[in-house]
Amino acid sequence: LPAAFAAVRAAVPAAIELLVEPGRLYADGAGEAHGTVTVARALDDRALRVLDLSRICHLRWSAVELVAPAPRPGEGADTLLVGPTCYEDDVIGSWTVARDAFPAGAPVVLRGVTGYALAWNTGFGGVPPAEVVVR
Numbered sequence: 735l736p737a738a739f740a741a742v743r744a745a746v747p748a749a750i751e752l753l754v755e756p757g758r759l760y761a762d763g764a765g766e767a768h769g770t771v772t773v774a775r776a777l778d779d780r781a782l783r784v785l786d787l788s789r790i791c792h793l794r795w796s797a798v799e800l801v802a803p804a805p806r807p808g809e810g811a812d813t814l815l816v817g818p819t820c821y822e823d824d825v826i827g828s829w830t831v832a833r834d835a836f837p838a839g840a841p842v843v844l845r846g847v848t849g850y851a852l853a854w855n856t857g858f859g860g861v862p863p864a865e866v867v868v869r
Contacts, residue, residue, distance in 0.1 A: 761849025766801075767793060767864070772818060774838045780812040780828070783836050787844065788817030790824045792864040794854035798827060798844040805832040815842070819859045 739754070746752060769787035776782070787793065800815065810830040817824035826844070836842060855863045 764849065765796075765847035765851065767796075767798065767844040767847050767851075769842045769844070771836050771838050771840045771842060774836065774840075777814075780814050781833070781836075783813060783815050783842075784818055785815055785826065785842055786818060786861075787826065787842070787864065788819050788824055788858065788861050789826050790817060790819055790821050791856050791858045791861050792817075793826065793844070793847060793851050795850040796847045798846045800827065800829045800831070801843040801845055802829065802831050802835060805830060805835075809833060811835075818861050821858070 743752065767787050769785045771783045772786050773784035774781070805811070809832060811833040812828060813831050813836065814828045815826040817826060852866060855866065857863045
């Protein structure tokens with residue numbers, strides 16, 4: 735890292751101030767989000783699960799992955815996880831899971847939550863900010 739900084743400093747004129755923000759490097763993927771399925775229903779082409787977690791409120795700038803066992807061959811169902819807000823971009827993601835996975839009330843764990851999600855954690859449309867636990 736010191737050699738990389740030295741190379742950048744040598745390439746950029748001294749009159750230009752360099753600021754380095756390594757936060758994403760340190761915090762990328764460091765967090766998990768724990769939520770609950772509040773509504774489970776079947777659509778024509780996939781399963782829909784509404785969570786108490788929100789992409790817009792709690793998971794900003796995080797490319798999350800669902801923590802779940804892989805379905806048995808031929809027994810998976812495309813499942814769309816969305817947040818509880820009325821905001822059309824409150825889509826968390828789509829994964830193939832077992833057909834009966836994540837009924838209403840089931841816990842959900844998402845990994846890959848960045849430190850930026852903590853900074854942007856907010857409430858919206860009646861959804862409260864997420865509880866933050868640091869271990």
